[in-house]
Amino acid sequence: MNTATTLPRGPGRNGAPRRGAAWLMLAGALLLSACTTPLDPRKDASLQQAAYTTDRPVVRPTRSVSSFSDSLMCMDHMLRAAQVPTTLITSKQVIDYSSRVPVAAKDMIITSLSQMSRLSNAFRYVDYEVDIVRQDTVQNLTTILLNNNLMQLQRPALYVSGAIAFVDQNVVTNRFDAGTSASRLDTGYSRNRSATVIGLEMHLGDFRTRTLIPGLDSANEVVIGSGSQGLDVAGRIGSYGVNFNVGRDYALGAGGAMRTLIDLATIELVGKWARVPYWQCLTLEQTHPDFQRQMRDWFDESGGVGQATLVQNSLIAQGYLQAGTDLLALDSPALRTALTQFQIDSLLVPTGVLDFSTYERAMRHFVTLAPDGSLQRVGWGPSGPTGSMAENKGDSTPVRTSGLVLTSTTPPPRRIDMQIENALPPGMEPTFEVGEQVFVSATVSRTSHMYCYFADPSGNVMRLTPNQVTPHSLVAANQALRLPDWLVPNPAFIMDASRPGTERVACFAAETDVLPRLPAPLQGAGLVNIPGYRTIEDIDKAFQQGVGTSGYVKSEVYWKTQPKKAQPAAAAPAAPQPAKR
Template identity: 25%
Template structure:
C-alpha cells in the first residue's frame, strides 16, 4: 500500500480511529492497537495517512498537554474521516466432526482412536464515515469473516491378563489438540480491512497487495463502481488529470476542466494503453490507468505550464512553421539561456502580534506550481504548509491570489517576538511532486526530519531539472 500511495500521489489523509468494540463479548483483544500497527506499516514512506487515536486511554496525555501548555504551537484541525467498526460475529462450533474406531482381541487387548474437528466463524465489520456530515461513505466498507478451526486426536489402548493366577492390566492414552488462535484471526481480519478500506477510500488498486488478479470479475465490478460514482459526483476528470500528472504526461490544473492540454493527452494515453484513441474517457481508459503497473505511460510530457486555448493554438502554429530543425549544434550556454525558468512569486502579509494567526497572500504573474514551507525557529524545523490536506493541488493560477490559510481549516500561530520566522516558497513549471523525495514531501504541518534550507533547495532543483524559482517572506511582528 505504501508504494501505491506514493505512485498515485496520495498524501495528507487525516483519519480518526475509534475503539473497535467486541460486540460478541467473547474476544478480549486490543483491536484498535492492531489497527494502529497495520496503518503505521502501510504508510512508512509515503506518510499518506495521519492516524489520530482518541479515546479514554489517551486522557492522561491530553491532560498533561493542557496542563503544561505544550500544545500551544499545535496546529488546530479536525480529521476528514473516521474509522469505526466492531467484531460483529462469533459463532462457535458451527461445524463439528468426530471420527472414532476401536477393537478388541480375545478379551486381552483393546484399543480405540478418535478425531474431533470444530470450526467457529469470526467476523469483522469496519467502515469509514465523513466527519463533515457524519454519513457513511458509500462503498468504503469492509466485511470479512474467517473460520477458526480446533482439532484433536486421541489414541488409547488397554492390555489385561494374568500370570500365575495373578491378574494385571495396562492402560495407555495419548491425546493431541491444535487450536488456531482467535486473537491472530482478529489481527488478520483487521490488516485485511485496513488495506481494503484505504484502497477504496483513495481508489488505488489495493487488490494487487492481496495477490488478486486484476481481471477477476469482482475487481472489474469494483472498478466499474468507482467509474460510475466518480462520474456522478463530477470527480472523474480531476481523477484522470491527477493520474496523468503523476505519470508526468500532463502539467495543467486538476480542476475538472477539459482544457486543450488535457484533451491532447487523452488519445495519446489511450494508444499507450493499447486502446483505440477515439472513445475519450471511458471505463477502459479508467481501468487501464488504475491497473497500470508502472508510472510511465510511454510518451514524454512537454515541460510547459498549462496553456489557454489561444496559447495552445499559437504553439501548434509556431511548431508547424519551424519545419525541420537546424543541424547546427547548439552550444551549452545557449541551451541554458533558452531553458524556460519560472518567475518568482510574490509573498505578502501584514505584521501580527506574537501568538496571533499568520495570514499570507501569494501571487504569480504566470501559471505555476507552488510549494511553501514554514521555518519554525524553536526547533529549526521545516513544515510544509502548502499544498496540504485542505488544498492538495499545488497549481496556482496567475489570475488568482492564494490566501494562506484563507478558507483552509487550519491556523498557524506566531512565536515569540524575538524569534525570526520565515516562509519559503518554491515554484516550478511542472508538478514535481512525483519526483520529490518522500522525505521532502513529509506530512503537512509536520516537521521534516533532518532538513535544512540547502537540502530543500537541492531536492527541488533536482526534481525540476533546475527549473525552479525561490521566494521568501519574513513574518513581521508588532
C-alpha cells in the first residue's frame, strides 16, 4: 500500500512568484494613480527660472564673410580710383528651381553691391518689388503713394538677373564599413563622404530696354561636401552586455557657398561693366579657400599670450596703439578702445574683445602664398613677430604683402582722398556753370577728426562740417564723407557753383579734436562765412599755428565756375500774310 506524502512548499517554490506578482500589481496601481493626478508646475519653478539664461546664445555673433569679402573692398577702391559715377541698379529674384538651396540670394546681391559702394558710391539700389505675393507693408504703401502721385521712383539703369541653375546632389559618394565579431566582443567602423555641386548663373541687363548686355554674364559652381565617421563597440561580461557608439560629422552649408558664388559673380559683372581690372581683386591671398581655416589653426596654436602679442603689434603698425606700448592686459581700457575702433574700421561687430574675427582681420595683411600654393606667415610666428620676412627662411622667393611691417613702430601716414563725384569728361578740368550742384567726397585712411571748408572767388570762407545737423567731427577710416550728403532726403546744405571763378573745398584731418585749439572765429557755427578769413591758405595758417605742421593733414579739390550760358532766343512768330483776293 502506497502512502502519498505531501511536501510543504518552501519559499523558493510557488510563493516567490505570487509575491512578485502582487508587488507588480501594486506598482502598476500606483503608476496609474500617479498618471491620473495632475503635475504641479510649482515644483519645477527652480528649473524653469534657468530658461531665461539658457535661451540665450553662448557664442558672440560675428559678421558674415566669404572668401571674396576682401575682394569686394578691393573693388570699392578700384571703382573710386576709376571715378565711376553713381549708377542706379536693381535685381530680380534669384529663383532656385531645385528647391534645395533656400537662401535669400537677392539680399546677398544687395549686400555685395553695398560693400562695393562704401567709398566709391558706385551703386544705389532701387528697392521695388512688383510681385504681389512678395509685397510687404513698405511695397504696399509705395504702390498706394505712386498711384496717388505722392511719390516718384527713379528708373534704374541696370538690373541683375540670375538663378540657381542646378544642384547636383551626391555626385561623388564614398562609403566604408567594417566590423568584427567574437564570443564576447563586437566592433564596427563606418565612414561616409559625399559631395554636392551648386551652380549659379547671373547676368547684367539694361533696364531701359530690358535686354541682357552681351558678355556681362557669370556662370560659376562650387562644391559643398559632408562626411561622417562612426565606431561601435559591444561586449559581454558574464551575463551582462555593454555597448557604446562614438562618431563625428561635418556638413558644409549651402548658405556660405551661395554667398561665395554671389560675391564672385557680382565682382565679375561689375568689373566687366565698369571695364576695370577686376581680376586683380580676385587674386588676393584672402581668396584662398583654406585661408580662414589656416588662420584658425594659427589662432589656436598661438594661445592667449601669443594672440595678444600679435594683435597688439598689428594695432601699433596700423596706428591704433601708440608705439612703445608694453603688452597690455586684455581688460585694459586702452586696448579695448583700440580693439573697438579697429573692429569698427574693419566692419566687424564692435565688442572690444580679442576674438578670432579680430585676430584674422589684424593678421590677414601679413600672410602670403608660398611657391607650393600654401599659405605662409610673413614676419611672425606662433608666439609673436619674428623679424624675418617669412616663416620659411629657406625660401628666397619675394613675397607679396600689403606694405605693412608687423614690427613697425611708425604708423602709416594719415591721408585724405578727395574727389568730385559729378560725372566729368575724362582728362578735362572740372568746370561747372553757375547754379549747377557740385558733389564732393572725402575719405581718410585712419579714423580722424575732419573739418572741411568751402571758399568762393569772392573771398568768402565757411566751414561745411561739422555743422548744426552733423555736429561730430570724428570720421571712421575708409568711410566716405559726402559733401553734401546726397543720400539723405534733407541734407544740411546744398553746394552749387555760385560765382564765376575758382571755387575750392579743403578738408583737414587730425588725430584728436583740434577745434578748441584754433582761433575763435574758426570755432563758430558752421555754414556761415568766417570773418577775417578769405582763402583756404588763411585756414591752413590757422591750423599750423594751433596744431603745428605735423599735427594734421590736408587735401583739397577745386573747380572752375563759368557764367550760365544764355538760352537761345525763341524765334518770333511770323507776321500773318494778307489774304489774297
